[in-house]
Amino acid sequence: MLNGNTISSGQTVRLTTPYFEAERGIYTVVYVYSNGWLGVISCKNGQRYDVPSYVCRVVQANPQIS
Numbered sequence: 001m002l003n004g005n006t007i008s009s010g011q012t013v014r015l016t017t018p019y020f021e022a023e024r025g026i027y028t029v030v031y032v033y034s035n036g037w038l039g040v041i042s043c044k045n046g047q048r049y050d051v052p053s054y055v056c057r058v059v060q061a062n063p064q065i066s
Contacts (some may be wrong), residue, residue: 006058007032013040013056022049026059 007013011029018024022042027049031039036053 007038007053007056012043012059013038014059015040015051015055016057017055019049019051019055021047022051027051027056 007029009029009031013027013029015022015024015027022040023044026043027040028043029038029040030048032053033039033050037050038053038056039048039050040056041048
């Protein structure tokens, strides 16, 4: 779906497919690895997971700073 270059930290993503312990849901990206994986935190329970970016879809882009 996406590669790591189109996602940056601070964005909100939806995990479209469960990935091991990470359930489907809304996550905040805290780190983008060079191999295309994402470090994310669940908005539901605060758990941190590392997931491949291809199972995520961007829900909200970074807020614009003026």
